[in-house]
Amino acid sequence: MEYRHTPVLLAEVTQHLSLHPGSIIVDCTLGGAGHAKRITASIAPTGTLVGIDQDDAALTAAEITLRLGQQIKENDVRIVLLKGNFGDLNTLLPQAGIASVDGFLFDLGVSSPQLDLPDRGFTYQEDALLDMRMDSSGPITAHDVVNTYEQSQLARVLREYGEERWASRIAEFIVAARGRHSIETTGDLVEIIKAAVPAAARKGGPHPARRTFQALRIEVNGELDVLRKGLHSAVPWLAPGGRIAVISYHSLEDRIVKRIFTELSTGCTCPPDFPVCRCGVKPVLRIVTRRPVVPSETEIEANPRARSAKLRVAERI
Ligand SMILES: C[S@@+](CC[C@H](N)C(=O)[O-])C[C@H]1O[C@@H](n2cnc3c(N)ncnc32)[C@H](O)[C@@H]1O
Incomplete structure (x- = not known):
């Protein structure tokens, strides 16, 4: 390609x-x-x-x-x-x-x-496995972060690296969702974020998953x-x-x-x-x-x- x-x-x-x-x-x-x-x-x-x-x-x-x-x-x-x-x-x-x-x-x-190929798992525009490693042999993936980090750790990552004002709420929704079954794809995660961010806050702004995806990418790659x-x-x-x-x-x-x-x-x-x-x-x-x-x-x-x-x-x- x-x-x-x-x-x-x-x-x-x-x-x-x-x-x-x-x-x-x-x-x-x-x-x-x-x-x-x-x-x-x-x-x-x-x-x-x-x-x-x-x-x-x-x-x-x-x-x-x-x-x-x-x-x-x-x-x-x-x-x-x-x-x-x-x-x-x-x-x-x-x-x-x-x-x-x-x-x-x-x-x-x-x-x-890296952003455009869905199989790298960086994009919120398409459904793909949650990866986000620039080095495919790197030790942690976005899947590990969303499925294993404690709620407070997740909220910190989203707040610090995504400057996401809904960090605590998104972290709470992630932890609740993975309690039902593990979060496998970027599409699953986008749906969780959309449910967590109030509709009024989503209106007119950038994609509601943009900041969370930035934060996860920074965390996964230790950027x-x-x-x-x-x-x-x-x-x-x-x-x-x-x-x-x-x-x-x-x-x-x-x-x-x-x-x-x-x-x-x-x-x-x-x-x-x-x-x-x-x-x-x-x-x-x-x-x-x-x-x-x-x-x-x-x-x-x-x-x-x-x-x-x-x-x-x-x-x-
Ligand atoms: C914005 S692109 C660079 C594009 C390049 N200047 C060009 O004109 O084609 C960033 C590249 O840096 C690599 N990269 C990012 N962080 C890195 C790091 N810590 N060590 C090595 N490569 C890294 C990424 O894998 C990606 O290929």
């Missing part, structure tokens, strides 16, 4: 990574290699592209795009594709045989094929923890002047990126009333984008999934 994903903020990412021939770039979320393909063209000849993804289907698609693509001539760019989680950069990057990196790209979340881990492990690999670019798609992710960039560009953590610095912490990043870069109206019109994208970029001092 064809892997169709339109890269978001493509020109802006390429510009902000300040690519040049010979650059060593790590695309931590390779997907279908939409960004990576453009990157390889800008770092040829002699550049290196390391592409990481935890999804086998993405890696297969990316390999076809990059290695069989007409755009780059053979041997112009060294391409290393690695299956893994970007939370494990410190074990993945040594496998690529590089000593430092000129640019990292994190294009967070799921790809269009926020690996984002923190990934950013913190990437920065020490950056060469001076090297850049890190992150595209996020919801406020929870964007807040984490903003906070980590601010923390690493601030340095000293001594209380403000200390006359001299005692902690010795020095800033390691300079923030390049004071405000996040967002897609143009034209891009959003052509690719509605770009709507919520925010790009933040920082540079290693």
Whole structure:
């Protein structure tokens, strides 16, 4: 099946990574290699592209795009594709045989094929088994979460990761439903959510299952923890002047990126009333984008999934 994903903020990412021939770039979320393909063209000849993804289907698609693509001539760019989680950069990057990196790209979340293929269990638009793992060998599925978490744990996940105002009620309805029989499919779950959210609150807004599905996906893939881990492990690999670019798609992710960039560009953590610095912490990043870069109206019109994208970029001092 064809892997169709339109890269978001493509020109802006390429510009902000300040690519040049010979650059060593790590695309931590390779997907279908939409960004990576453009990157390889800008770092040829002699550049290196390391592409990481935890999804086998993405890696297969990316390999076809990059290695069989007409755009780059053979041997112009060294391409290393690695299956893994970007939370494990410190074990993945040594496998690529590089000593430092000129640019990292994190294009967070799921790809269009992950969302659109019902058998991945991410979509509330079609009925499928509840899965939601980006890495199909991952330890927990959405089925495990909805059928085994305690009610209070479920409510916390929906509240924190979905910012769902009906979290407690949805959790209560899930626990009642699974008491009758286990919840097997995305369709079963959507019906439970619809029953839990009052009709008046469902009117006019987005799909009532949207926030719950986002929350489950984040929980199943540990997305926020690996984002923190990934950013913190990437920065020490950056060469001076090297850049890190992150595209996020919801406020929870964007807040984490903003906070980590601010923390690493601030340095000293001594209380403000200390006359001299005692902690010795020095800033390691300079923030390049004071405000996040967002897609143009034209891009959003052509690719509605770009709507919520925010790009933040920082540079290693
Ligand atoms: C938005 S898509 C990237 C699309 C890509 N930039 C393109 O242009 O085709 C996100 C990809 O990152 C992968 N991904 C998400 N979180 C990951 C993680 N923690 N480690 C490795 N891959 C991850 C997903 O499997 C998915 O393929």
